[in-house]
Amino acid sequence: MSVYALGVGMTRFTQQPDRSPQMLGAAAGAAAMADAGLRREQVGALFCGSVFGGIGIGQLIARELGMSRLPVVNLENACASSGVALRNAIAWVASGGVETALVIGVEQLTARGPGLVKSDSQGPSEQLGLTLPGLYAMHAQRYLAESGGAVEDLALVAVKNRGNGAMNPDAHFQAAVTVEQVLESPMIATPLTRLQCCPSVDGAAAVAISSARSAGDSPAARGIAITGWGMVSGNALDVPGSEPEATRLAGDLAYEVAGVGPDDIDVAELHEPFTIAELEHCESLGFAARGEALNRLREGSFALDGNVAVNPSGGLLSRGHPLGASGAAQIVEIVRQLRGDAADRQVPGARIGLAHIMGGNITEIDSSACTVHVLCA
């Protein structure tokens, strides 16, 4: 059973409070259908991943797209929402339930103002100061202590990703930065400065998948095979002496299904809401040995022309992080890379790609979701 990504599309990720979630989602969905050469009556089901989209967000998007009388499934798995949406769409396609499905991730964060996260999801841990920046900062401190790295090394993640994002017209930040700029930006939670934290933005991304390699009447569509998938719940962050377990487990599942290993991956989009996260996930996905990601980063292994190009889109740090939309945006980037359509940020000879997204309540044990997908040109 093969599943193909027939087309992808996204809005720019940026602060755009005047565009409703359904407007954003429909724009991305229409772009993916156009890219695939799919007419709306050829879409058998719609899967919508969103955290704050509200009741029936997928139905509202379907209506904007002029699509009705098809299954519309709304999924919420925090930041991994559209990764989970894709995994579910694959199950429907692989089971023969539908031939072709549209997956949309969407989030409108800024229209609701800065109080969003505080009012909707702040629990006891956050009230004690264990906010996301605080938690990742503690991980960064330990990582640096254990690996012998310096804050300058950590900043290199932001420098790389902002550099990549500068070549991505869909990214929120489109300007390269230096190590000095990263370290001189305001301190958020030591050692993480502001340029090491992803921006909250609005946007949507979409991918049309199918059991057919093309949309039939559209020879222009170039299907990219989705060859592996893995999904688990588990721990999002490493605990002392351990690692981000969910990433390793989901990655191993995806590698097994795809019949590939870490060394085969040419390009990867990883979940890095903060610089430290990219290093941890690179290790859990096998792109570097434990404690070695900083060294590999310094050597250029994760650059566009490195062993595995990590976050060529600019990642969450540069593209921005509209929660439920980020997982789908990763697929958009991987498909563009594997088609050779990534313009100035093209990874040379990219043939096998990987997308990794994670979400959930990271301050609680076993409360995150992680999906990994492997794609092959």
Place this chain on the structure above:
Amino acid sequence: MSVYALGVGMTRFTQQPDRSPQMLGAAAGAAAMADAGLRREQVGALFCGSVFGGIGIGQLIARELGMSRLPVVNLENACASSGVALRNAIAWVASGGVETALVIGVEQLTARGPGLVKSDSQGPSEQLGLTLPGLYAMHAQRYLAESGGAVEDLALVAVKNRGNGAMNPDAHFQAAVTVEQVLESPMIATPLTRLQCCPSVDGAAAVAISSARSAGDSPAARGIAITGWGMVSGNALDVPGSEPEATRLAGDLAYEVAGVGPDDIDVAELHEPFTIAELEHCESLGFAARGEALNRLREGSFALDGNVAVNPSGGLLSRGHPLGASGAAQIVEIVRQLRGDAADRQVPGARIGLAHIMGGNITEIDSSACTVHVLCA
């Protein structure tokens, strides 16, 4: 490819503001696993349907159940949330992604107070008076005018379902009522009196499904085959001259997959938040010709010993309606009926059952989701 319901379980549906969504969900999930003879390590994935469960509700339930490192998928499709969760679980099982999955529907409504619906989802239509009772009342008026029925006839739906619910220990209301009591209860939206409106309650329901007919080491488990499924978005209520289109389309799909028709169904659980809804859906599912459901009801066709027993559990009107949990509770009832385990409310010789649930923004065109499942002993 066959999929079986191996076990079912639910909490009582009633007002229980002291129990959190994760407590309710875990109680139902544990009951379904015990009923199936499944150990938690045998469950390959968890699907959680809820409207107001919050971010990562399925992960919280999994943790309560001591389950981790498995895919946990959270789904929202308004009142149809757990019907959609079941449909997705079937896709995973049918695609070979997992062998066994646990589906949980859960809703905690009363802990948040009566302002819930008003504050979270009231749109312009509701502000103009087009609330759910008002909308269904308009349908009831037209239905009575077109069919020549009387308000006494409409009340018979409540009388039947409250009578059934009186024999269901999991139902919120467990007392039979008379036509007079139904009509003398306070008027909510003419002609719908209070006893014709479902109560808002809290609760959870669960079903364990598998591609295997039993849990292997548990010969006691009696798998009930899920032979048909259909899901569409569309219009929830009929529009003048039309019908509840989503019901007809989803039903037709499920009948086709199962290879049965309306005349084959012995027992059905239908979405009836208000009395009028049961009549409309009976017609759209083919249990009565258009405009004839009232006549069939009067003749006893929908009684426990009728042609097709409709809402033997007591339905939403009697069991209560904890939004995201109602779809799973219907499956619980159908499985119990097809096993012959329904005690005093047992439908004699029930062999084929159907569950129908609908949800979404019914005041908007094309904004609802509907699932229909067919089960066979």
